[in-house]
Amino acid sequence: MRIRSVEPFILHAPIAQGSISDSTNTISHWGIVGARIETEDGLVGYGFTGTHAHLASDRLIAACIGDCYAPLLLGEDAADGDRLWLKLARHPALQWVARAGIAHLALAAIDIALWDLRAKKAGLPLWKLLGGATVDRLEAYNTDIGWLSLTRDALVAGCTRVVEQEGFRRIKIKVGHDDPMIDITRIEAVRRAVGPHVTIAVDANGKWDLPTCKRFCARAEALDLFWFEEPMWYDDVRSHAALAAATAIPIALGEQLYNADAFEGFIGAGAVHYVQPDVTRLGGITEYIRVADAAHARRLPVVAHVGDMGQVHVHLSFWHPATTMLEYIPWIRDCFVEPIAIEDGHYLPPQAPGAGCTPTDAALQAYRMPLRG
Ligand code: 0YR
Ligand code: MG
Numbered sequence: 001m002r003i004r005s006v007e008p009f010i011l012h013a014p015i016a017q018g019s020i021s022d023s024t025n026t027i028s029h030w031g032i033v034g035a036r037i038e039t040e041d042g043l044v045g046y047g048f049t050g051t052h053a054h055l056a057s058d059r060l061i062a063a064c065i066g067d068c069y070a071p072l073l074l075g076e077d078a079a080d081g082d083r084l085w086l087k088l089a090r091h092p093a094l095q096w097v098a099r100a101g102i103a104h105l106a107l108a109a110i111d112i113a114l115w116d117l118r119a120k121k122a123g124l125p126l127w128k129l130l131g132g133a134t135v136d137r138l139e140a141y142n143t144d145i146g147w148l149s150l151t152r153d154a155l156v157a158g159c160t161r162v163v164e165q166e167g168f169r170r171i172k173i174k175v176g177h178d179d180p181m182i183d184i185t186r187i188e189a190v191r192r193a194v195g196p197h198v199t200i201a202v203d204a205n206g207k208w209d210l211p212t213c214k215r216f217c218a219r220a221e222a223l224d225l226f227w228f229e230e231p232m233w234y235d236d237v238r239s240h241a242a243l244a245a246a247t248a249i250p251i252a253l254g255e256q257l258y259n260a261d262a263f264e265g266f267i268g269a270g271a272v273h274y275v276q277p278d279v280t281r282l283g284g285i286t287e288y289i290r291v292a293d294a295a296h297a298r299r300l301p302v303v304a305h306v307g308d309m310g311q312v313h314v315h316l317s318f319w320h321p322a323t324t325m326l327e328y329i330p331w332i333r334d335c336f337v338e339p340i341a342i343e344d345g346h347y348l349p350p351q352a353p354g355a356g357c358t359p360t361d362a363a364l365q366a367y368r369m370p371l372r373g
Contacts, residue, residue, distance in 0.1 A: 001078040001121060002040040006070035006110070008062035009034050011359065011367040012053040013332045021149035023176025023207035029053035030309065030331050032367075033061045034357070035109040039078055043120055046357040047112025049105040049280040050307035055369060057102065062371050064106035068094055073110070078117045085111055085286040100258040104283045111284020112312055116355035126285075126315035126355040133318040138347040140328040141170035141201065141303075148174040152186050156193045163194050167344035170199045170226070170325065176207035180216040184223075191223050203229035206256065210239045217247035227252040227274050235262070240271035252276055255305035259283065260290040267298055275300050279316060280307035285355075288316060296322035309333065310340040311356040314347050335363035 011032040019028040034048030051058055069088050076084055088107055089095070097103070119126045127133055145158030155173065162168040173190060175183035183202070190200060202225055208216070213231045220228070227250045232239045234256035244251050254276035257263055266272040275295040279288040292302045302322040304313040309332045317323040326347060333339035337360055338352040350356050 001043065001117060003037060003073045003076050003078055004040050005036075005038045006065065006073050007036045008065040008109075008371060009036060009364070010055070010058045010062055010369040010371065011335065011363060012055070012369050013335055013363065013367050015331050017144075019149070020147040022174045022203065023148055023205045025052060025205070026149070027052045031058050032332060032335065032359070033058045033065075033105065033109060034359075035065045035113045037073070037078065037110070037113045037117060039117060043117055044358075045078070045113040045115075045117030045120065045354070046359065047109045047114070047116055047284070047312075047355065048308065048357055049109045050309065051105070058369070059371060059373070060102050061106045061109070064098070064103050065109055066371070068098070068103070069106060069110050078114050079121075081111075081114055081118065081286060084114060085284065089283060104258050105281060107283040108280045111286050112279065112355055112357060115285045116357055120354045123353050125350045125353060126312070127319040127349060130315070130319040133349055134321045135318060135323075138314065138318055138323070138349075139170065139325040140168065140342055140345055140347050141172055141199070141325055142166075142168045142328050142345075143172045143203075144329045144331075146171060146173035146203075148176060152189055155186055156189050159190045160193050163198050166342075167346075168328075169197070169345055170201070172201040172203055172229070172327070174205070175202045175216070176204045180208070180212055181219070183216065184219045187220065187223050187225070196224070199226040200224070201226040201229060201252065204231050206230045206232060206234050208232060210242060213243050214246055217243070217249055221248055225249050229253060229274075229276070230255070237265045237269050237271055240266060241269040244271050244273070250274060252303065254278065254291075255281065255307065257281070260287060260294060263291045263294060267294065267300065273300065275302045275322075276305045277302065278305040278307045279312055285312070285316065289320075292316070292320045292322050296320075303327070308357070310347070311336055314340055314350060315356060317347070318349050335359050335367065
């Protein structure tokens with residue numbers, strides 16, 4: 001599997017329901033910034049990282065793939081996964097500037113493409129190559145009905161629809177108004193509509209401070225929340241540990257963390273109960289496995305964040321024994337040869353060989369953005 005070429009690409013796929021907001025972002029497109037890696041035996045692997053479709057920074061990620069990492073991969077054997085990950089991640093000049101951020105998103109796209117190649121070579125879906133599925137059905141929780149931009153009536157209608165008509169038993173609602181009591185009334189309305197048996201998680205996307213979170217939790221505890229996700233600034237271990245000690249609501253986080261060491265800080269401090277690694281931010285599957293194993297060693301559940309909107313994470317989640325469910329946001333599913341599939345609120349295991357990241361020709365044509373201005 002000698003690597004013949006490594007080509008970056010950028011797709012901007014529109015979000016069907018138009019623009020949506022959480023507490024910190026308003027977006028109308030999802031960015032798919034990827035690597036296409038071809039080997040001398042004619043195999044083609046794809047990996048990508050998910051972005052908010054900001055073209056200037058997407059171009060930096062693409063340049064990192066094409067200009068910084070690609071020359072280090074040409075002629076190498078794609079089968080040497082761990083060795084190649086170290087070659088890229090620990091390259092002296094790149095390590096100096098690239099241990100997180102844009103470069104780590106680029107590294108993730110490449111690492112996923114290398115795993116995609118290995119799974120295609122083996123003729124197996126990635127979950128099977130990794131060791132097989134540890135669950136028959138993978139429960140999904142629906143985020144796509146909980147946006148902060150929805151009116152309270154639309155929020156309640158969407159939550160009711162996916163519970164009553166689509167079989168979801170778990171939903172997530174965005175929070176983060178300046179006045180947290182607005183969020184409380186929205187959650188109360190949803191709880192009244194869906195009843196006591198549907199789990200409701202909430203996600204503040206890092207917006208609030210510790211006093212606001214404590215005020216919110218004092219009222220929210222009566223609403224039986226499944227978890228409180230990213231209540232405060234992403235790197236603030238101490239405040240999350242303080243909140244975890246002050247409330248009965250479990251804390252979930254991880255989508256903004258770049259490496260296993262960052263997770264170790266939160267896990268070691270007792271500041272997280274649901275561990276949410278994201279392969280598209282963590283430098284790829286190689287580092288994701290380290291995080292999931294570390295969580296598993298502490299008996300903490302893993303529920304991946306789906307920056308890839310589930311295409312790769314469904315493989316990792318069917319396989320890794322610490323996984324208890326997976327987020328569901330279907331925005332970009334039609335861009336892929338084998339889209340994520342849901343039935344009765346559960347993911348179905350992908351069947352095609354690879355990591356689920358091969359875009360359709362139609363998506364490559366319709367949504368491709370120029371690499372340079
Ligand atoms: C919008 N899931 C999240 C959306 C979502 C974000 O930026 O992607 O809300 O990724 O926090 O848990
Ligand atoms: Mg989140």
